[in-house]
Amino acid sequence: MDLRVLGCSGSIAKDSRTTSFLLDDRVLVDAGTGVGDLSLDELAAIDHILVSHSHLDHVLGIPLIADSILRRRLEEPVFRTLQVHALPATLEALRRHLFNDVIWPDFTRLPSPQRAIVQLQPLAVGQHLQLAGLDIEVLPARHTVPACGFAVQTASGWWVYTGDTGPNAELWQRLRGRRIAQLVIETAFSDDEHALAEVSGHLCPSMLAAELAQLDADMRTAITHVKPGEMAAVTGQIAALGMDLPVFPLARGDRFRF
Template sequence: MQIRVLGCSGSIAAGSRTTSFLLDADVLIDAGTGVGDLTLDELARIDHIFISHSHLDHVLAIGLLADSVTRRRSAAQRPPVQVHALAPTLAALRTHIFNGVIWPDFTRLPNPEHPVLALRAFEVGDAIVLGGRRIEVLPAAHTVPAVGFAVSEGDAPAWVYTGDTGPNPALWQRLATLPLGALVIETAFRDDEHVLASVSRHLCPSQLRDELARLQAPVDVYITHIKPGEVETVMAEIGAQASRHRIRALTTGQVLAL
């Protein structure tokens, strides 16, 4: 099992793509601008999309992917791509994107009987098993309903993605009982932007330090969602802190083997 980083930036610029991860060849975790780097054949192999929350940088590729693969999936009589998210997130997609104004409703296209997308609601604590891979829905604390995910296979330690979140005690309560192989956690702002981080329910380096202190054992930590042009500054502030964890910036194109 492997996870390919398609995008891990907090916004766009040359070389910066917003959040998306490809699990093996058939599962997307979030669907930001990084999805656009996949070939058409790779797009057509995706059967499931797990969405952490409704913000544009995490969902904008869903509709574009649907448009790209409709003909191939219809010709092969493939079932709909399953879009998994919290019920409020799915409602936001229906209301604000798949509404015929911003984008066509691909939950009813090419026809209502055989659409290219199907929306599937989950709740925090649910675990979806796909071909031996277990994807658990974790709590997040953001400005809209949001989650993270723990991905595991068999008895192997989990790869955990926090999603967009501010300080989140419920997450660490769960992780205390979960074998943890790697942690992808956001740090969207510098420490001098701590007020903005708190208002927008993201993390800055000092908050990250306090969150990671809740972990019982050392772990490989990958920082995601840093704004374009801010990576060196944010990582320098993180690096200046004492930590028992191995902390690195996540990079687009990186492949994590689990």
């Protein structure tokens, strides 16, 4: 599997893009501001968007992608929809707050209700999906809104993305014993903001260490969703913890092959 990191920041600033990962050119995992760096051809190649939860930094690209690719799709001999997969509560939030004909036109009914560019597909935690040749599992997450993560089977083991989450014992139970090629886990805040991490359903370095201690896998761990301006503090605090496993920060533009 080919993985492109389009965005892995907790918010925006120059050179910071919010969460978006592109798998094998056709499956997007979250649609943060990182999608804005894709060409129109690259956007038009996307068939599926997996959405971890309803927060703006993960969904804002969805209505804009629908708008950008619609003309291309209408020119193709067979009309291809953009399939958006998420938990039912997340789909309801997209319908009510984005595709509501106020914030953005309702692309779940455009260009016509019979042949709409966006199709919303409900997911459940534990479900396995086959999308664009990839075997994808929906993982539990613990956040302030209904949320999930995703695991994708690759030739080198599972690629695991936690989504936005606080402490999540259920996830480590589910992953126990598996071969993991890469774990992408959020660490949104530094330890100076431990209390904020707790109330907002995120992790900070000391909480990250407690999470990783629950999984005895030989894996490479990449941290994501660090707030702009906090990277030095977060990576310094992680280094000071002296964890056994290699932990490194993801960067926009990173590309991996698993």
